């Protein structure tokens with residue numbers, strides 16, 4: 001299941017175009033042990049049901065007069081966003097543009113996946129490159145999702161119902177943004193238990209990406 005894996009080790013062994021500069025790696029060596037950082041890697045692979053080579057049309061979310069062709073078997077799409085994902089592993093959600101995400105969901109491809117993959121794939125967004133469960137003693141676990149943005153990560157945490165604290169929050173998950181270099185929550189919006197999550201997030205030194213893998217900034 002979920003092992004204790006550092007951001008660094010994940011980045012260095014993952015065959016995805018993501019790396020930390022050697023200066024950053026050197027710097028990180030002298031910091032707190034990774035296992036104490038509260039980052040736990042989440043397995044983002046999934047096991048899709050076998051399908052015939054179905055080509056499905058998906059309408060663009062931006063322009064209804066445009067539609068894209070999705071292949072469930074090959075996990076390909078002819079949209080612009082997929083061009084940046086074509087070399088990524090099959091059966092890993094980092095490969096999925098919104099269109100693949102929607103269609104695979106319709107075909108129950110994430111049925112046997114862990115709860116975090118179900119959450120991410122159910123949000124109707126593009127697949128992140130990596131994700132880490134963020135654990136603190138004072139909160140329910142949150143999820144940090146790394147996209148192809150070097151200065152930004154998404155953060156998912158449960159909302160609280162009446163009378164609940166961050167420790168026993170049971171509401172629906174809400175998506176927040178954390179700005180790595182500015183060390184702040186996006187738009188000042190943070191989850192219940194935000195200061196506790198923040199202590200962990202502050203330990204992210206850097207996430208660097210090769211420029212050619214950066215998707216168009218459209219969402």
Ligand SMILES: [Zn+2]
Nearest residue numbers: 077079097099
């Ligand atoms: Zn697509």
